[in-house]
Amino acid sequence: MSALDAGLVRSLAPQVIGVLVRRGADFASAEDAVQEALLAAHEQWGQEPPRDPKAWLVTVAWRRHLDVVRSESSRRAREERVDREPPPGPTPSDDDTLGLYFLCAHPSLSPSAATALTLRALGGLTTRQIAEAHLVPEATMAQRISRAKRTVADVSLDTPGDLSTVLRVLYLVFTEGYAGEVDLAAEAVRLARQLAALTDEPEVHGLLALFLLHHARRPARTLPDGRLVPLDEQDRSLWDTALAAEGIGLLQGALARDRLGQYQAQAAIAALHADARRVEETDWVQVVEWYDELVALTGSPVHRLNRAVAVGEADGGRAGLRALADLDPALPRYAAVSAHLHERAGDLADAARLYAEAAAVATRTAERDHLTRQAARLNRDRG
Amino acid sequence: MAKYLMLKHYVGSPAPTNDVPMDRWTPEEVDAHVRFMDDLADRLRESGEFVDAQALSPGGRWVRFDGEGRPPVVDGPFAETKDLIAGWMAIDVDSEERAIEVAAELSGAPAAGGRPLGEWIELRPFLDDRPNAAE
Structure with a gap:
């Protein structure tokens, strides 16, 4: 295992690019130079990284950048400008x-x-x-x-x-x-953490909280064979309680600043789910209240669609269907939500038909298979 | 080696032998079908014959250029469409015989009642666009 592990690379690379750009490199050349420095590090560090890996990378990347600039003889003026810049040394801000x-x-x-x-x-x-x-x-x-x-x-x-x-x-x-070896959700969590360390902005912390709360549910969201498990059927003992607790802590800190935004509102909804050890314990009335806040903030039809699901849980399927009434049926997942609410209202024939329709317009394979299974379940139960 | 495309149709192929729409299967039968598809792809990866697989949503549109400066003509989806591709699997195999064998296996995926689906798979050879080095 090289001393240059992926975690180190990923935390240092943006900082080093930042230093180079600050010193006058344009972004594209800075990025290229840092990639080359990382390659050099990979070849040269062996088992032990240098005492100050960041300073090492800044030095090497800056040198590469100067080499490139110098080799472009038609850009003499720029070379002079770059040469006047201070030598590598201080770490990036x-x-x-x-x-x-x-x-x-x-x-x-x-x-x-x-x-x-x-x-x-x-x-x-x-x-x-x-x-x-x-x-x-x-x-x-x-x-x-x-x-x-x-x-x-x-x-x-x-x-x-x-x-x-x-x-x-x-x-x-x-x-x-x-997909494959790269986990973009985990990557987003990492990037949001990094960003939250740079700014107090409540929405940044709200977004990180939202990510952590969703990420906490991931072990329960799919079965080993790839089948989707909806929120109300998830084995909640599989939820990552440490991640959820961290998310809730961050959210409380953000909400205390009293500058509500859409990510804090979404995180608040996710936190209410995290609070319920069993699905029956979910405080749907509060979930609906947070959806009201969210819809007031964004006016987004997607958020109104999700609000209809919550209304269905809080006040029954009929109420949920009324909340759905003025939304555009062409919205993504509209048919799936409508199917769910019809089932909750006891209209099983309509629900089965709508699940099949929803499967036909699903955009992810696992979602399509899940909706097909829902239609099959209702059709079987109806005999 | 030769590449073949195995096309599955929502509409346009003759009816399968086990002709029950999927939402009329039991959930377990749906699971078994999905698992079979994944396993088949895995087996073809292991045998070094897998190239690509993709499922398509049925809700497609038809689009046509309608002259400079004019918006394109967009039509569909058509309820009465004659042919609708559901997805494909591409394989790279030694012979047409082997391609037929794999297509038959795909066609025999378990369906309603746990019996083989027996859908018609359209088997299409790729045109090779590499120059022939032996001529």
């Missing part, structure tokens, strides 16, 4: 890393470009790993990342960024799930 988050979630980037760049520059994943996690060819992902780098090449790290775009990118990474 938190502001540099925070700036990198803003850069990677820059509004000029498409969501797919922003998530890829974030995973590469902040997550320290290789292009191959990012490609594998998104189930696309490596060449496609390489192209996506290099286009993204060109797009933000001229953006300064000092430009104040919008935290909400950063949070949206991390949320997207989290919901991508996991």
Whole structure:
């Protein structure tokens, strides 16, 4: 096992990129130089890392960067500018890393470009790993990342960024799930932790809390053969109580700041589920109240759809169906929610038909199979 | 080695021998079917014959270019569609005989009553776009 383990690489890479950009390197060259420095570290460190791995990487990456700049003879002016920069030494400030988050979630980037760049520059994943996690060819992902780098090449790290775009990118990474050896949900948790260490912003802590609370349920969410287990059927003894407790602690800290946002509201809902040791103990009235807050904050039809499920649990299937009434049936998961509420209201024939319809429009294989099974269960029980 | 595409159809193939729609199976029969599909892919990976597999959602659209500066024509999905692909598995095998063997295995996935589904699999050879080095 090399001293350069993945955890170390991933925590150092963004910091080192931040230093290089601060010193005047453009983002794309900084990122390339750091990748080369990591490669050198892999070859040279052996069993023991240097005393100050970060300083080592900064020194080597900066040297690589200067080599590249110098070799571009047509860019004399730039070389002079770079040469005037201070020699490697001090470690990066938190502001540099925070700036990198803003850069990677820059509004000029498409969501797919922003998530890829974030995973590469902040997550320290290789292009191959990012490609594998998104189930696309490596060449496609390489192209996506290099286009993204060109797009933000001229953006300064000092430009104040919008935290909400950063949070949206991390949320997207989290919901991508996991394929192959790369676990994007775990990656999003790591990136959110790193971000939460850089800022007190309650929504950042709310997002991390939300991730932890969802992540805590993961061991119960699928069976070993890949079958989905819905929340109300999960074996709650499999939930990771330590992760959930950490999420709840973070959420309480964030809520105490009295600046509610959508991620805190979503985390509050997840916390109420975590509190219920058995599904029957769920405080659905409070869940609905938090959904009301959430819908007031975002107006999102997806949140209203989920609110209808909660209303169905709190006040019965009919009430849930009334909450669903003014929503667009073309919404993702509308048929699945409608099926569930019809079943709860005792309309089993409609529910079975709707489950089959929902299976036909499902976007994930496990979800489709689950909905098909639900239709099959109702049809069997009805004889 | 030659590559073959095994196409499964929602609509467009003759009826399977065990013709019961999936939502009329028992949940256990659905599970057994899904497990069989995963296992088949795994077996083909192990034998070094697996290339790719993908399931498709039935809700597709038809799109056509409609002239410069004009929005594309988008139509469908059509209820009366004649042919609807459900998904595919691509394999790389030694012979057409072997391809037929694998397609038959895929067709025999367990279905209602635990009996083989017997759906028709469309077997299509890939056109090889590599130059022939021997000529």
